Amino acid sequence: MTELILQALFSGVLIGGVYALVALGLALAFGAMRIINLAHGELVLLAAYMAYLVESRTGLDPYFAIPLALVVVGAASWALFLLVDKIQDHRELNSLILTFAIGIILTNAILLIFASDMRTTSSPALQDAVSLGDVFAMRGEIIAFVLSVVLMGVLWWWLKSSWYGRAVRAVSSNRNAARLMGINPARIETVSFLVAGALAAFAGVALYTMSVVQPATGHALTVKAFIITVLAGVGSIPGVFLGAVLLGVTEALTVTLASSALQELAGMVLFLLVLFLLPNGLFGARARRG
Amino acid sequence: MTVTSATSVSAAIRRSGGRGMALGAGLVVLALLPLAAGASPYLLGLLISALILSGLALSWALLGNLGGMVSFGHAAFFGVGSYASALLAAKLGVPVLLAIPLGGVIATLSSLAMLPALRLSGPYFALAILAYAQIFRILATELDWLTGGAAGLQRYPGLPTLFGINLADRAGSYVLVLACVALFALVYVVLRKSHIGTALRAISDSEDATRVVGVNATLLKSWMLFLSAFIAGVFGALNAHIIGFLEPDYAFSGIWSVMPIIAAVFGGYRSVLGPIFGAVVIYLFDQVIAKSLIPVGHQILLGILLAVMVLLAPNGLSGLVARIFSKTAEKHHAGA
Amino acid sequence: MLELDAVTVRFGGLTALANISFRIKAGEIVGLVGPNGAGKTTLFNSISGLVKARGRIAFDGKDVTGLPLHKRARAGIGRTFQIPQPMQHLSVRENLAVAQVFGAGRHDEARIDEILAVMELSHKAEADAATALALQELKRLEIAKALATEPKLLLLDEVLAGLESNAKKSFMVKLKELHKLFGLTIVIVEHDIETISGLCTRAVVLNFGQLIADGTPTEVFNNPAVVESYTGTAHA
Secondary structure, eight states: OHHHHHHHHHHHHHHHHHHHHHHHHHHHHHHHHSOOOTTHHHHHHHHHHHHHHHHHHHOOOGGGGHHHHHHHHHHHHHHHHHHHHTOOSSHHHHHHHHHHHHHHHHHHHHHHHHOSOOBOOOOHHHHOEEEETTEEEEHHHHHHHHHHHHHHHHHHHHHHHSHHHHHHHHHHHOHHHHHHTTOOHHHHHHHHHHHHHHHHHHHHHHHHHHSOBOTTHHHHHHHHHHHHHHHHOSSOHHHHHHHHHHHHHHHHHHHHHSOGGGHHHHHHHHHHHHHHHOTTOTTOOOTTBO | OHHHHHHHHHHHHHHHHHHHHHHHHHHHHHHHHHHHTTOOHHHHHHHHHHHHHHHHHHHHHHHHHTTOOOOSOHHHHHHHHHHHHHHHHHHSOOOHHHHHHHHHHHHHHHHHTTGGGGGBOHHHHHHHHHHHHHHHHHHHHHOHHHHOGGGOBOOOOOOOEETTEETTSHHHHHHHHHHHHHHHHHHHHHHHHSHHHHHHHHHHHOHHHHHTTTOOHHHHHHHHHHHHHHHHHHHHHHHHHHHOOBOHHHHTOTHHHHHHHHHHHHHOTTSSHHHHHHHHHHHHIIIIIIHHHOSSSTHHHHHHHHHHHHHHOTTHHHHHHHHHHHHHHHHHHHHO | OEEEEEEEEEETTEEEEEEEEEEEOTTOEEEEEOOTTSSHHHHHHHHHTSSOOEEEEEETTEEOTTOOHHHHHHHTEEEOOSSOOOOTTSBHHHHHHHIIIIIISOOOHHHHHHHHHHTTOGGGTTSBTTTSOOHHHHHHHHHHHHHHTOOSEEEEESTTTTOOHHHHHHHHHHHHHHHHHTTOEEEEEOOOHHHHHHHOSEEEEEETTEEEEEEOHHHHHHOHHHHHHHHHHHTO
């Protein structure tokens, strides 16, 4: 029993890395434009299917799909930004509906092209079990986790020290003040969406190498990213990572101790508890309060 | 001057009220046409489903327009309403025509769980309600001692005969659903005209300014959530008794969250008639045209339609119509 | 009528109001004075319920410290905002009607007409509040809205700012008229010493979140601490 629980904790932490990438993409776009991109999960899904496409057509390792995923998802994210930017009145409400519509379009486009079957990597190298003491993981899971952590580090460094990163933070904290300092918010928003798209591209490919995807996964990922945001509050990368790991672990424990059908419910219950008991999030962030 | 303006205002209200009445009556007559013309059972069946969607779209638009909340989870209320009504009728022997409004009441109770989410600001509320809808679908699947689980529910009573009208046949169901749509549209109109409606209009843009004159904004918004959940639950219940079977993946399907949004945005969610007509058009388009073009994934066309509407005509068809009318009225005015 | 005991407001590490205590009697017109950032608006916010304060606030003999905003409005605390906040997408008349129905708990069109007439807004009654009013009209609408809730206490935040001296004088007459007509108690934030002296029976001075003087306008404006705080910032 202890071993099973340890194993669940371990798997939960590993998937948490990818969840964190998804949630950070959502948070980045929100920070720049005050807009929740309801199609963010579908962008991740798109990348996962690019990995499937490359693997099934060329027989190459799915990680070779990263350049293709970056281009396709980056372009999709940019197109999405251009459309959202066209909205004139009731921006908050209409942008929600618009990104929701784009999510529907992407999900159904993937359904049309790739059918509704579940897909996962067929690479034996990625599916090999690696043992670390008492617990096991697929090699793909380890690689995906390491990749996620490295990306989070890069993102953290970028936001902290690059000129763009500082501008992104300035725009998300005070748009008008940033404009007065000579920052062009439109340019920053574009960059934020491109970076969010890049994060989604990596997350999607990683997800494909360690888990199964199907057209409905995109929607579920958006919900997961949201739950993580509620757990963590928006703002800090370590906070989002902890929230993501917490969600991953909760899901994995539920599957181990109860049933896989309850996996989704576990995240929701966690989310409800936080909402009821800790309205400021686990880490006390207040950004999402109205 | 005040006297003349007051009389002219009240006259205008009476005029528009009278016009509204006439319009409503005309619409009901129009809606009864398919019956008089002896429409085929297939067509009536399509129209019944379309009207169910009209009711759902109306409840969505009420929450969006008066409550200032975008719901991506109306499937939750629709599903809870359908299961509650079917189970009340099947397990407790509650008469179906009583079970249907009770289904609405239970859907309202389920919306109580969403109250803490009202604290969240706009976009986060939208996401929260998206998450809630999933909870209810999973619960319906997992609580199989109550709901029959994934296998679903089949043996529960259908609609009865009332005043000699068999509500279970297509024509009877059609009239019943139509009457419910008309009733809730009337409730919506009255509510919108009331002081509560005016205050709600103010809250969406100027919350502090509205609260500081004594308006309990949170309470009013909660009421809109309850009313919207009730209406959605009632139409879920109606649907359950008309189609005669339920399973979690159907009753809580994302379709019931997606379709009302598309219908209401297409027709114009800030008007009362917009969502009702939008639903009929969208449903018929989806079932008759989109499905035959693209059997799997036909929702892509609806997604495109929704995106195009938000970008080009965010106030929907009713907004377009109003704009054309006001333009001609202006011309008229300028000519006079 | 209004009692404040050790009212304290902190924003993070910043103390916006420290231990403010004073009482206001029914029928008074009190000037609230102090340099920018002294905490005047925060004090209004804590009395009307827009920010949470520690300490005790009692109104009409009842403790209102824990009451939400809308309940304080219904209890009879009316206020205006320094930057007018009309209810958008509503006409001027609808603004007053909402305030009356929810704030006073009744609907009386004749009374609304009366308030509109007193506030010189009758000609704009059906105009859209957010778009069709000039700044001074918006300020009068702020007061009209507050009056429609039938308040006992009216908190006025810089309603006289931006008026030239003749307009200011006639508006002071207007405020005295309102005071008598509606039987109000008024607290008004105002910078101008002459206005305070001409309008108020009493002045309360805040500086850096602390109450530094309280008395008749003449007493207060001869108080060295007040003079220092005023000249210190006025010339800064």
